[in-house]
Amino acid sequence: MNGASTGRSSVLVSGAGQLGSRYLQGLATCRHPLDIHVHDVQPAALALAEQRWQEVAALSTAHTVSFQAAVAALPREFDVAIVATTARARPQLVREIAEHSAVRYWVLEKVLAQSEAGLDDILACTQPSRGAWVNTPRRMLPWHHQIAEHLVRNGAMTMTVDGGFWGLACNSIHFLDLFSWWTGETLEAVDCAGLADHWIEGKRAGNWEVLGSIEARFSGGSTMRIHAQQGEVFYTFELVDGEQVWRMTEQTGTAVRSDGLEVPGRIPFQSELSGDLVVALLTTGYCGLPSVAQSVAMHRIFIRGLLLHWRQTMDPGASLLPIT
Numbered sequence: 538m539n540g541a542s543t544g545r546s547s548v549l550v551s552g553a554g555q556l557g558s559r560y561l562q563g564l565a566t567c568r569h570p571l572d573i574h575v576h577d578v579q580p581a582a583l584a585l586a587e588q589r590w591q592e593v594a595a596l597s598t599a600h601t602v603s604f605q606a607a608v609a610a611l612p613r614e615f616d617v618a619i620v621a622t623t624a625r626a627r628p629q630l631v632r633e634i635a636e637h638s639a640v641r642y643w644v645l646e647k648v649l650a651q652s653e654a655g656l657d658d659i660l661a662c663t664q665p666s667r668g669a670w671v672n673t674p675r676r677m678l679p680w681h682h683q684i685a686e687h688l689v690r691n692g693a694m695t696m697t698v699d700g701g702f703w704g705l706a707c708n709s710i711h712f713l714d715l716f717s718w719w720t721g722e723t724l725e726a727v728d729c730a731g732l733a734d735h736w737i738e739g740k741r742a743g744n745w746e747v748l749g750s751i752e753a754r755f756s757g758g759s760t761m762r763i764h765a766q767q768g769e770v771f772y773t774f775e776l777v778d779g780e781q782v783w784r785m786t787e788q789t790g791t792a793v794r795s796d797g798l799e800v801p802g803r804i805p806f807q808s809e810l811s812g813d814l815v816v817a818l819l820t821t822g823y824c825g826l827p828s829v830a831q832s833v834a835m836h837r838i839f840i841r842g843l844l845l846h847w848r849q850t851m852d853p854g855a856s857l858l859p860i861t
Contacts, residue, residue, distance in 0.1 A: 545570045546819050549615045549638070551630060552622035553577035553586035553604075556646060556807060560619050561586050563811030564600065565593040569819055571600045574611055593808075608633045617642045617815055623741065624648040624861040628655035628662075635662040642818045643669035645829065647710050649836045651857040656833045656840070663829050670824055671832035673711050674810060676718040677825030680802025684792055685719055687800065689779040693758035694720050700772025705765035706746050706843060706860040707739070712763060712774075713753060713835055714827055719776075722755035724835045727842035731764075734850045744861045745851075751842070 546569050550561050553575050564573055575586050583604045590602055605611055611634070618640040622630055628650050634640065643663045649671060650656045663669035675681045688694075696719075698712050713724055731750035739746045753761040765772075776783040785792040792800045817824045827835075844858040 545572050546616040546815075547572045547574070547612060547614060548815060549574050549576060549611065549618040549634070549640075550586070551576040551618065551620045551634060552626075552646070553582040554579075554621070555585075557582070557619070557621035558586040558589040559807040560621055560811045561602075562589050562593045562808040564815060565590070565596040566812035567600070567815050569816060571815075572612075573600055573602045574615075575602065575604045576606070576608065576611060578606055580606070608637050611638055613638050615640045617644065617818055619644045619646075619811070621646045623744075624651050624655075625743070625857065625859075628658040631659050631662045635665070641667050642822070643829065644814065644818075644824075644826070645669065645671050647671055647673055647832070647836075648707060648840075648860055649829075649832060651840070651859065651861075652844070653837055653840060655857075656836055660829060660833050667822060668818070669829040670826035671829055673714040673827060673832065674825075675711060675715040675804075676827065678802075678805070680790075680792075680800070680804075681715065681719075683800050683802065684783070684785070687794065687798060688719060689781060690720070691779040693760070695759065695777045696761045697775045698761070698763045698772055699775070700764070701766060701768030701770060702746070702748070703765055703770050703772045704739075704746060705748070705751070705763060707744070709751065709763050710832075710836065710839060713761065713839065714832070716753075716759070716761050717755065717835065718827075720755060720757060720759045722757040722759050724753060724838050725756050726754045727838055728752040728754075729842045729846040732843075732846050732850075736847070736851050739861075741861055743859060745847075745859050747843075747846075 548571050550557050577583050615638050643666055696716050729751050732747050733749040736745040736747045748765050750764040774785040782795040787804050790801050790803045814824055840858050847858055848855050
């Protein structure tokens, strides 16, 4: 494709809002010369992306950046396509991009979609590519790898995520994926009986959040409880691994095992991750994120459980789960 024929690689960032513009900033650090195309139907989002690019453009003069409001205006080939739109828009947008452009590698944001049908569309549309991944990045972060090296994994593990109003509906998939990777098990069931009967309107119009607890069961017998309540945006982990108990707070960069072992670390910003991610894809054809197929399987169980709860408590006829 583009990289082979011109020595430059083409990258699409579709969805240029808060998160997409941070992806764009991260690309400034990429050592490969890039032709970057930023796409969004909202002029304000494109303006934000252009502003944030100017903040970091001095880091590299090797890249070109253009901004488009229509898929039809995009090139016919991309080495990497990053889709950072909302969950509601993502399946249709992935289809439009796939029908217009040949894409070697996809990177998709979570939540992938708001229905199982949307998940199926994404899976089908990304199938012809050489690889497609979902940005639940904890399994590729050095800090979480360091913790993984100290896990015993002697039998089933348990993990509890507990905190305030940290976004259970939109962010649980991050922690389910992390626990799946740490245990080497796949998600089998999600029980939403512990969720509150009333949902709370989210920051983004048309999207909702919920308090309470979900219980998750994994293929090797490991279990996970995820809880959120009113209060500040804060959460902690407790991981029981054999005879050891880990307590971890990502916001403060602390992870302490019950025998006194400490593994400090931090969660990088998206703008720190995307450059290395794109370089890895361009040079190796691989990255440490879960594949779309892996993530769709997990999303399917998660969305099925929450959509049932949404229908029981808020909208009996709903076909979409309004989270993003």
